[in-house]
Amino acid sequence: MYDYVVVGAGSAGCVLASRLSQDPDVTVCLIEAGPADTAENIHIPVGFGKLFRTHLDWDYDTHEEPSLGRRRIYLPRGRVLGGTSSTNTMVYVRGNRIDFDEWNQPGWSYGQLLPYFMRSEDNERGESPYHAIGGPLAVSDGRSNNPMCSAFVEAAAQAGYPLNDDFNGATQDGFGYFQLTQREGRRCSTAAAFLRPALDRPNLTVETNIQVHRVLIEHGRAVAVTGYRLDQAMTISASREVILCAGAYNSPQLLMLSGIGPAGLLTALGIPVVLDQPHVGQNLQDHALVPLVFTHSHPISLLAANQPQHVQRFIEESRGPLTANGPEAGGFVRTSGGLPAPDVEFLAAPVMFADSGLGTPTHHAISFGPSMLTPRSRGSVLLASDDPTAKPKISHNYFADETDLDSAVEATRIGLHLARQKALARYNEGQFQPPASESDRDLRGYVRSYVHSIFHPAGTCAMGTVVDAELQVLGVEALRVVDASVMPTLVRGNPNAATIAIAEKAADVISGSAPLQWQVAAVAR
Numbered sequence: 001m002y003d004y005v006v007v008g009a010g011s012a013g014c015v016l017a018s019r020l021s022q023d024p025d026v027t028v029c030l031i032e033a034g035p036a037d038t039a040e041n042i043h044i045p046v047g048f049g050k051l052f053r054t055h056l057d058w059d060y061d062t063h064e065e066p067s068l069g070r071r072r073i074y075l076p077r078g079r080v081l082g083g084t085s086s087t088n089t090m091v092y093v094r095g096n097r098i099d100f101d102e103w104n105q106p107g108w109s110y111g112q113l114l115p116y117f118m119r120s121e122d123n124e125r126g127e128s129p130y131h132a133i134g135g136p137l138a139v140s141d142g143r144s145n146n147p148m149c150s151a152f153v154e155a156a157a158q159a160g161y162p163l164n165d166d167f168n169g170a171t172q173d174g175f176g177y178f179q180l181t182q183r184e185g186r187r188c189s190t191a192a193a194f195l196r197p198a199l200d201r202p203n204l205t206v207e208t209n210i211q212v213h214r215v216l217i218e219h220g221r222a223v224a225v226t227g228y229r230l231d232q233a234m235t236i237s238a239s240r241e242v243i244l245c246a247g248a249y250n251s252p253q254l255l256m257l258s259g260i261g262p263a264g265l266l267t268a269l270g271i272p273v274v275l276d277q278p279h280v281g282q283n284l285q286d287h288a289l290v291p292l293v294f295t296h297s298h299p300i301s302l303l304a305a306n307q308p309q310h311v312q313r314f315i316e317e318s319r320g321p322l323t324a325n326g327p328e329a330g331g332f333v334r335t336s337g338g339l340p341a342p343d344v345e346f347l348a349a350p351v352m353f354a355d356s357g358l359g360t361p362t363h364h365a366i367s368f369g370p371s372m373l374t375p376r377s378r379g380s381v382l383l384a385s386d387d388p389t390a391k392p393k394i395s396h397n398y399f400a401d402e403t404d405l406d407s408a409v410e411a412t413r414i415g416l417h418l419a420r421q422k423a424l425a426r427y428n429e430g431q432f433q434p435p436a437s438e439s440d441r442d443l444r445g446y447v448r449s450y451v452h453s454i455f456h457p458a459g460t461c462a463m464g465t466v467v468d469a470e471l472q473v474l475g476v477e478a479l480r481v482v483d484a485s486v487m488p489t490l491v492r493g494n495p496n497a498a499t500i501a502i503a504e505k506a507a508d509v510i511s512g513s514a515p516l517q518w519q520v521a522a523v524a525r
C-alpha cells in the first residue's frame with residue numbers, strides 16, 4: 001500500500017514520482033513495464049535509432065492509413081526507465097506560447113506554465129527571462145556540429161529566412177540550431193535527470209518489468225492497479241491516488257481496460273463498463289514529417305560516426321558525431337501569411353533518414369523534412385482486444401483533412417527551395433526518391449507515398465473531455481492522467497519539454513502547493 005501509485009516511468013512519470021517523493025511523509029510507487037536504462041544506445045546519443053523495434057520499444061504501427069495508400073506507419077515508444085525520453089532525439093523545444101493559451105484551460109496559459117519549464121531547467125547558456133539554471137534537466141547546445149547542418153542554416157538565410165538562436169525565447173520563427181536534453185554530450189532523459197538522484201529516498205519505490213493491466217475501481221474510486229511481472233500477478237494499492245503516466249497510446253488503453261471508455265466497444269470486448277466515456281482514446285494528434293533526403297559523396301554523415309577517431313573523441317572530449325542527436329538544426333516557418341504562429345518545423349539531420357528511420361542508410365546524405373505542426377486530422381486509440389498485452393488499435397488518419405495535405409505540399413516546396421540554395425550545393429548531388437515534379441499533383445502523391453510520423457502523439461485523454469484542468473479523470477475519484485495524452489492540442493514543436501512541464505505542474509497540483517509564480521511581465525509577447 002502506497003499513497004501514490006504512478007504507472008509508467010517515462011518523460012512525465014519520472015518527473016512526477018521524483019517531485020511527489022520530495023515530501024518524506026508520502027510514499028510513492030513508480031511502476032514501469034520495461035527494464036532499467038542500462039543499454040549503451042540510450043546514453044550515447046547517436047544510438048537512438050538502434051533502439052527501434054527492440055525489446056526497449058513498444059513497437060507500434062498504425063492500422064492501414066486510408067489517406068496514405070493504406071500504408072502502416074511505424075510508431076516507436078520507449079519501454080524502459082525514462083520511457084520515450086530515453087529513446088527520443090533530445091530536441092528541446094517547448095512549443096509556441098499560443099499553444100498553451102489556446103488550450104484555454106484554467107492554470108495552463110503560457111505565462112502560468114513558463115515557471116514550470118524553468119523549474120526543470122539547467123541551461124548551459126545560463127539564466128535569462130526565458131531560461132533557468134540549477135534544475136535537474138540539462139539543456140545544452142549540440143556538440144556534434146556537423147558542417148551539413150551549418151550549411152542548412154546558411155541556406156535558410158540565403159533563402160531569406162531570419163535566423164533564430166533560441167526557439168524557446170522571444171520568438172519561435174526562423175532557423176538555427178536546437179538545444180538538446182544532453183549533459184556533457186550524453187542523453188539527459190527524465191530517468192537520468194529526475195529519477196536517479198531520488199532513488200535513495202526510502203519513501204520512493206521503483207518497480208521495473210511490471211506491465212500494469214488495469215486500474216481497480218471500487219465504488220467509483222481508484223484503489224489499486226494489477227499487473228504482471230512475467231507470469232507473476234501482483235496488485236499494488238494506492239491510498240490517495242493512482243496516476244497514469246503511460247503515454248498517449250497506453251494511458252487511454254489502460255483506462256479502457258479498466259472499464260472507462262466507449263461503452264459499446266467495452267461491452268463488445270466483454271469488459272465490464274465502469275464509466276461510459278466516449279472521448280477516451282479520441283482526439284489523437286501527431287506531427288507528420290515529409291522526408292527530403294539529399295545524397296552526396298562527402299564522408300561526413302553519421303554513416304561514418306563509429307570510426308575510431310570519433311569514438312576516441314567521444315570518450316576523451318564528449319564531443320563529435322557520437323553525441324549527434326539526429327536533428328541538430330532546424331527552423332519554424334509559416335506556409336501562409338495570415339497564420340498566428342509557425343505551422344511547420346524543419347528538422348535537419350546529417351544522415352540519410354528514410355523509411356521512418358528503419359531503413360539502413362546507403363549513402364552519405366542530409367535529411368531535412370518539414371514536420372507539420374498544426375494538423376486538423378484526428379485519429380484514435382482503441383482496444384483491439386480485452387488482452388492487456390495485445391497492441392492497441394491506433395489510427396492516426398493522417399491527411400484525412402485535405403487542408404493538412406495542402407499545407408504539407410507547401411512545406412515540401414519550401415524544403416525543395418532550401419535545397420537549391422548555394423550553401424547546400426555541396427551536399428546536394430542528388431535527391432533520394434525525388435518527387436516527379438513540383439506540380440501540386442506530383443507533390444501530393446509524393447507526400448502520401450513517403451510521409452511518416454515524427455513520433456509526437458498526444459491528445460487521447462485531453463483536458464476538458466477526459467480529465468479536468470487538475471488532470472483528474474472526470475467521473476472517477478482518485479485517478480489522474482499526467483502525460484502527453486492530456487494536451488487538448490499538440491504543441492507546435494517537439495513535445496518532450498511540454499510533457500515534463502505538465503508533470504512539474506501536476507506535482508504541485510497533487511501535493512496542494514501554491515502554483516509557481518514567475519516574473520513574466522518583462523517577457524515580450
Ligand SMILES: Cc1cc2nc3c(=O)[nH]c(=O)nc-3n(C[C@H](O)[C@H](O)[C@H](O)COP(=O)(O)OP(=O)(O)OC[C@H]3O[C@@H](n4cnc5c(N)ncnc54)[C@H](O)[C@@H]3O)c2cc1C
Pocket residue numbers: 007008009010011012013031032033034075076077078079080081082083084085087088089090091092093210211212213245246247248250251254454455456457483484485493494495496497499
Ligand atoms: C524516436 C523518437 C524521437 C523523438 N524525438 C523527440 C525530440 O527530439 N524532442 C521531443 O521533445 N520529443 C521527441 N519525441 C517525443 C517525446 O519523447 C514524447 O512526446 C514524450 O517522451 C512523451 O512522454 P510521455 O510521458 O507522455 O510518454 P513516455 O515517455 O512514452 O512514457 C510512458 C511510459 O509508460 C510506460 N508504460 C506504458 N504502458 C505501461 C503499462 N501498462 N505498465 C507499466 N508501464 C507502462 C512506458 O514503458 C513508458 O516508460 C520523440 C519520440 C520518439 C519515439
